[in-house]
Amino acid sequence: MEELTVSRWRKYGKDRLYVSTLGGVRVGWHDLLTDETSVEATADRNAVMAAIVHWRENASPTAEKIVVTQREAVPPAAEPALGDPLTAIKPHEPTAMDVETASTSTESTAPQTSPPSCHDPAAAVEDWEDLALRRAGAEAREQAVALRQAAPVKTFLARVLRVHTDERAWRIGADGEEKVARQLAIPIERDPRWRVIHAIPVGDRGSDIDHLVIGPGGVYSLNAKHHPDAKVWVGGNTVMVNGQRQPYIRNSRHEAERASKLLAAATGQPVVVTGVLVIVGADDLVIKQAPDDVHVVNRMRLGKWLQARPDALDETTIEAVFQAARRSTTWRPQTQNATQPKS
Structure with a gap:
């Protein structure tokens, strides 16, 4: 070691x-x-x-x-x-009620061998990736690299001419997730009960959760949106970025609901997951009316916002949810609803 x-x-x-x-x-x-x-x-x-x-x-x-x-x-x-x-x-000995803690700065894709879930003694041993070791922005960065490698000259010219491409969108998205991860280090450093998992691949249609935060204040799925120097306006379920409507609240809501169902199935107990839309790099963020069930937080305020959450989970529950969340198999169950929208 x-x-x-x-x-x-x-x-x-x-x-x-x-x-x-x-x-x-x-x-x-x-x-x-x-x-x-x-x-x-x-x-x-x-x-x-x-x-x-x-x-x-x-x-x-x-x-x-x-x-x-x-x-x-x-x-x-x-x-x-x-x-x-x-x-x-x-x-x-990891079980669904006894978890390992891990930080967020090292990525690993090697499969791990997992013991059966404690609420299903008959479950078979299976291979799984330890998602707690993934780096922030890993999924988005992989997409950007793949696009750049597929068309290196086109990508180079697009960067020089500042043309908006899919490669740029993925790259800017990955940068935003890394910025959010640095902000999340603040509550973790001050209170190790907080746990974070980054870049969680969900299902088999390319969806992922940018950050899942688990701690005394609850469980949160963070959807990071990086808009350098943009003007962002929020009014209930409506988000406008430089005057263009974006489906961010709907996606964040769906992401949290899906995470809640998958974690409940993995732990054998109800898990409430709250969606959080994290705005990164915007020049101006105006929240005219907050959504009912999704929080909208500026990236620079995220650490203090999490620390201000009232205690809702004890350490046993935090560890149980973390143990389930870190297993890649939790997020890719055999039976999936193919009609669910991509988040």
Whole structure:
């Protein structure tokens, strides 16, 4: 495993160490009050344990974050001695009610092997991609790259002449999703209970969810719309961008409803997902009347907006939903409604 960071988090009556890769992928945690430790199934257990031991032995009382290098880590064979609080560490066995946490900066498309869902003991083991490791804008960026590679000269000339093409639309969209991801890092840094998954492919018709945010304030599907220097006007279900009507509210509503159904099916419990339209790069955003069931938020206000959400979910529910959401199989069930519009 690469070098790890150990960050201390003290809020809401908890005092925990969160262990992550330098890329930001969370691989485990240790509670300093209860000595409970969780190591993600996809992580190197010994490396995570070594990082925690290194922090306990070397961090100053005021240290909030340290980096543990390979040289500093204890050898894999060096298990904690009997009586050490870390002997209570057990490898994390992911179920639908017990999830791994992950950040958002590393993309992986390698299939993973998943245990059966806890509400369906007879379910067969299946291959799945860990969506928690996907980068923001991954789906849009792939589309832009494919179009550029298919017509490199045409793409180059279009950029020089500033012609609006499908390649440009996908590229600008990916840029917007990356900007939103950076804003989402704010609530996550301040409260690790928040989780985010980016670029979730849904169904088999090219639809995707730009960002799914899960935390104490609820579950939100974020639809990022990047309109550099544009004027955006919102009136109920109507969104106008430079005077042109856009179906953003309808799409965001459909996206949230679809996510709610798929997550409920995966977890075996009701999951309320709220749609959020995130406006990126606009020169002017006027909300004359907010939609009834979709929030419209300027990208620069997104972090504070999420932090202001009243607590609605406990940690058990947050982890259950995250565990289901990170599995690619959750979003591509065998039976799908082919008449649903592309979001």
